[in-house]
Amino acid sequence: MDVLSDVLERARARGGVFSVLRRVEPWGLSFAGERELTAHILLDGRAWLEQEGAAPVELERYAVLLMTAGAEYAIVSSPGAPRERIGDARATGTSTADGSAATVLCGAYTLEGSVGAAVLADLPRPVLIPAAWQEPAQRAAVGLLAEEAARETPGQQALLDRLLDTNLVYALRAWWQHSAAAAPGWFTALADDPLRRVLEAIHDHPDDSWTLPELARVARISRSGLAARFRQQVGVPPAAYLTAVRMQRAEETLRYTDATLAEVAAGVGYSNPFAFATAFRRHHGMPPGRWRQRAREAEAGAEPF
Known part of the structure; x- marks a missing residue:
């Protein structure tokens, strides 16, 4: 991707x-x-x-x-x-x-x-x-x-x-x-082939149960090499970047669909809605249900061009 x-x-x-x-x-x-x-x-x-x-x-x-x-x-x-x-x-x-x-x-x-x-x-x-x-x-x-x-x-x-x-x-x-x-770290990292492969894999399939060894196989370098290289180029560890992408996809589903929390959780790689809700609250400072309500209220009040 x-x-x-x-x-x-x-x-x-x-x-x-x-x-x-x-x-x-x-x-x-x-x-x-x-x-x-x-x-x-x-x-x-x-x-x-x-x-x-x-x-x-x-x-x-x-x-x-x-x-x-x-x-x-x-x-x-x-x-x-x-x-x-x-x-x-x-x-x-x-x-x-x-x-x-x-x-x-x-x-x-x-x-x-x-x-x-x-x-x-x-x-x-x-x-x-x-x-x-x-x-x-x-x-x-x-x-x-x-x-x-x-x-x-x-x-x-x-x-x-x-x-x-x-x-x-x-x-x-x-x-x-x-x-x-x-430039943002993820953009400059696209010039590095191993990191580009990892970023593309995460964006293609954020719902996969990625681990550092699996991402290292995608990158075709060692786990330690990927961890150090990713943090240096992108600015965060691979796991943190994966979580951010998952939370962004969850935002999109919450804002634009009526999917249940269980469906949202499964769609972004969480085995149950409780683990997803905990991660979402940690990331956004509020539970996903409240975030969805606020996002829709803000969209309803937004001004057009």
């Missing part, structure tokens, strides 16, 4: 484009920073990222900017340019005036559960993926975003949203490949 794809699928990472705005200099767009993950792509023109207490950062054409939740920030035509709030800018709409202009695409992502929280926790603010870091396929996808945004055709919003989803996978992969020190 492709571990990165599995992580993003379990996080239910999905995006929606909420604005494609052309602005004529001088211009500025300010963002409250409340969305959990926002993407900005400069489709043409020139722009800068401004954040309080930080030097302005120039954005090149087709660079991908990811911003996690935090303080207010702005994208401007030049440092110090006047700003308008993004809500007001969307109400005004795109500008057709003559002059030096830029077009900025803005989209937001939602990520769910502890898998989504872990992905967000592994991202600094800001994440900037310049065009030079983008593999040809990502540059092509960004180019398609630009082409589709430049015209109004049936199905445009659906295409933009799906292309934004594609962009997240490319952007995270490019960022973590070029910023290894900031």
